[in-house]
Amino acid sequence: MVEYLLIGLISFILGGVVIWFLQKYLYKKEFFSAKQEARQILQEAKQEAKQIQREASGQAKELLYQMRSEFERETKEKRRDLQRLENRLLKREEQLEKKIAILERKEDALNHREKELENKEKDIEERKIIYEKLLQEERQKLEALAQMTSEEAKQLLLKQVEEETRHEAAKLIRQIENEAKEEANKKAKEILALAINRYAGEFVAEKTVSVVPLPSEEMKGRIIGREGRNIRALEAATGIDVIIDDTPEVVVLSGFNPIRREIARLSLERLVADGRIHPARIEEVVNKTTQEVETAIRETGEQVCFDVGIHGFHPEIVKLLGKLKYRTSYGQNVLQHSMEVAFMAGIMASELGLDPKEAKRAGLLHDIGKAVDHEVEGPHALIGAELAKKYGETEAIVHAIAAHHEDVPPETVLAILVSAADTLSGARPGARKETLESYIKRIENLEKIAQSFDGVCKAYAIQAGREVRIIVESELLSDEDITLLAHDVAKRIEQEVRYPGQIKVFVIREKRAVAYAK
Secondary structure, eight states, rough: OHHHHHHHHHHHHHHHHHHHHHHHHHHHHHHHHHHHHHHHHHHHHHHHHHHHHHHHHHHHHHHHHHHHHHHHOOOOOOOHHHHHHHHHHHHHHHHHHHHHHHEEEEEEEHHHHHHHHHHHHHHHHHHHHHHHHHHHHHHHHHHHHTTTTHHHHHHHHHHHHHHHHHHHHHHHHHHHHHHHHHHHHHHHHHHHHHHTTTTOOOOOOOOOEEEEEESOHHHHHHHGGGGGHHHHHHHHHHHOOEEEEEEEEEEEEESSSSHHHHHHHHHHHEEEEEEEEOOHHHHHHHHHHHHHHHHHHHHHHHHHHHHTTTOOOHHHHHHHHHHGGGEEEEEHHHHHHHHHHHHHHHHHHHHSSHHHHHHHHHHHTTTGGGGGGTTSOOOHHHHHHHHHHHTHHHHHHHHHHTTTTTSOOSSSSHHHHHHHHHHHHHHHTSSOOOOOOHHHHHHHHHHHHHHHTEEEEEEEEETTTEEEEEEETTTTTTTHHHHHHHHHHHHHHHHHHOOOSSOOEEEEEEEOOOOOOO
């Protein structure tokens, strides 16, 4: 058993020794093989490096050759440029030498001429001295004869000439002014007469109320409705006051807005004719009538543009022109008035050699602000100018509209033509009619309100009640006080007076100092 163990042990040891020697042999063999392979790789790398070096050397030589060729080429070009520049400089130098030679010759000629001039000046000075001596002798002789100095004689002569010239100039100026005035007046009268004779407009009575006839007195009760609901619904839908009084078989509609008043009139007539009067029906009829009136307004504006022969207006301008059909001013229909102004301005522009279409356009639009002046504060001329500017009219048209009542100073012939045509249309016989009683009452109310304030000396309502001019006592009111006074008067007028548009309150405070010299 032990022997077997020893034999196995020895076999194991011998096997391990054999394996160790075998591994060592294999390791040496692999090391030798790796060393040979590394040597081979190193040799190949050296050969490749030499190849790369040779290629790089060849490329460097080629690049150097190219650079040398490029350098030589550029050098040759620069040499040629320098040669051309040198030749040009040589030519310029030759030209400069020629010019210098010419200038030297001219300088010599000028020196010679200067010497001649100096000699002539000396000769002239000598002659001048001789002439002055002779002149002095002659002057002394004349003074001795006339017993007057030369300065006195000169002043006397100048005074006589000045008086004669001034007299002649004054006569000529007066003659020219008289001729110009006569000719201008004659020409202006001809143009105005021609414009008036070629156009005549209509006349309508001014009104702020509309009357609707009723078939019977029983209809008033139906219009009022139970506990007044029908009349309240009508007033709310139209914005117009409905007045039902003792006048038999009529209803009065009152309001400053003419379009709303027209809508209310047509709506009430349809309600009366239909017989069905209740809030829902009232609202339905008012809405339908409003649409019809808006359509009629647009058609009226289009027809007016066609009649006047002016086109290209903005659609909103056309609607505003149609609204003027329902607006009156001092009994004159504003739309008819605008057409009159357009025709007259066109006629006068033609006579003066101006553009008649532009004059017609400005005349037709001059009162466009009256279509909305009951809704917008400010003078209708400035309102109209803003509207025209907003809707694309030219600066000349806008200025003519703004200046036709001199809210701004007129700066163009077109503005003056429109103002003149506006005045002609309003001033012609039968154009306007003011209810005397209402006019006087409005003027008296305005002046009475202004004079009720302390410190007011005088008050005048001018421009048909559109302006109140107040003169105050300077001892009682200061400059700061008159600002408050204008504000208070305006507030009082707003509270107590009914009026369309606006009223301007103008306060004047004047301080006068008087002294006497004894």
